[in-house]
Amino acid sequence: MPEIADISTAPRVSVADAWRKYRSGEAVFVDTRGAIAYERGHIPGAISMPANELAQRLRELPRDRSLVFY
Numbered sequence: 001m002p003e004i005a006d007i008s009t010a011p012r013v014s015v016a017d018a019w020r021k022y023r024s025g026e027a028v029f030v031d032t033r034g035a036i037a038y039e040r041g042h043i044p045g046a047i048s049m050p051a052n053e054l055a056q057r058l059r060e061l062p063r064d065r066s067l068v069f070y
Helices: 015-024 035-040 051-060
Strands: 027-031 066-069
Touching: 015 027, 015 066
Parallel strands: 027 066
Antiparallel strands: none
């Protein structure tokens, strides 16, 4: 997976493509909302990683699959 230096350079995918990759196991969803919102409901299997923690926690994310942040 290529390194992204700036979020503005991250590739964009359609919702349909994101779901296709998720269902096939090619992608992992990363929920960037706060913990309370995540607890109230999230996509099954999504990783909870609030946006304000991303920079410190990037090493926790899988490197062998695409990541879809929402």
